Amino acid sequence: MDLYSRRIVGWSFHSKLDASIATQALAMAINQRKTTPGLLVHSDRGTQFTSDAFQKKLADNKFVQSMSRKGDCWDNAAMESLFATLKQELVHRVKYKTRRSAIQDNFQWIETWYNRHRRHSFLGYESPDNFEKPSLQPQPITIAA
Numbered sequence: 111m112d113l114y115s116r117r118i119v120g121w122s123f124h125s126k127l128d129a130s131i132a133t134q135a136l137a138m139a140i141n142q143r144k145t146t147p148g149l150l151v152h153s154d155r156g157t158q159f160t161s162d163a164f165q166k167k168l169a170d171n172k173f174v175q176s177m178s179r180k181g182d183c184w185d186n187a188a189m190e191s192l193f194a195t196l197k198q199e200l201v202h203r204v205k206y207k208t209r210r211s212a213i214q215d216n217f218q219w220i221e222t223w224y225n226r227h228r229r230h231s232f233l234g235y236e237s238p239d240n241f242e243k244p245s246l247q248p249q250p251i252t253i254a255a
Contacts, residue, residue: 119142
């Protein structure tokens with residue numbers, strides 16, 4: 111999630127929670143955004159984020175990882191909120207027959223509903239896509255004295 115616009119920029123689905131899920135999501139985010147060295151990456155303390163593979167991906171891109179102390183979830187609060195919303199609006203309402211159908215449904219929710227249409231109070235009740243439109247961005251001003 112891009113914390114500026116709340117847009118989901120990287121995600122991955124896998125049958126196991128391991129390093130590949132985190133590194134694939136990070137790779138997708140890198141491909142979707144113009145990243146620069148020093149980018150701050152917030153995560154929880156899960157093994158997928160402390161793995162050698164994920165740490166290497168961060169180091170290769172010169173990103174800085176931010177993790178709260180054990181039991182302190184503030185750095186990852188936006189993602190925890192997203193997961194709660196995803197469960198409430200989609201996952202707990204559907205019984206999936208196959209993993210493939212679950213992945214397709216989650217993809218649709220992220221890419222066509224959440225990023226394009228779901229409004230956020232943090233964004234002045236705009237969707238991530240609308241918030242990122244240039245007309246809604248703060249414009250620099252010049253003051254003449």
